[in-house]
Amino acid sequence: MSPPGIRQHGVRPGMVAVDPSAASFHAQLRRAGLAPQPAHNKVLSGIRILMALFSADKLRIHSSCKELLKEIDGYVWDPKATERGEDAPLKQNDHGVDALRYAVKTTQHIWRPQINIPLSQGDREDERAT
Incomplete structure (x- = not known):
């Protein structure tokens, strides 16, 4: 098939x-x-990269991607992890966001030289590990 x-x-x-x-x-x-x-599937560094791209208006989601837009809108952080001083998303209704994160993080060696988005310390560490 x-x-x-x-x-x-x-x-x-x-x-x-x-x-x-x-x-x-x-x-x-x-x-x-x-x-x-x-896929490069490190959650926090992938989320940071997506946030940086969205903030810099370097990544846009087409309006036809209705389910992905709903997932992005409903993305929430785990309040118990936050109380412990950690960043951790709740893993619910996030398959599309995960796929987006995998695609962006895995292909960054292709697109990153074309745009100017600074890497955070965690992203630099991830880059050395991959």
Whole structure:
């Protein structure tokens, strides 16, 4: 079975970033003839990058992405983690946001040289680790 869009529109993505823990999805994509790449899935640095891009008006979400826009609007932080002085999102209704974060973080080696967005200390540490 082909992934959605391939047969209908001739779309064949150049890269598919997938959560490294999704082994069965990786296998399914390989059977479909795609080469999934392990996504850079560090949550906080990915969120910081998205926030920096949105703040600098370097990333926009099209109005046709209704479910993603709802998820972004409903993204919430865990109040118990906040009480402990930690930043941690609540993991609910966030599959689209996760996919966006994976795509942006995993491809930053392509787009980052084109725009001027400063890296935070945590992002610099992540860059050295990847």
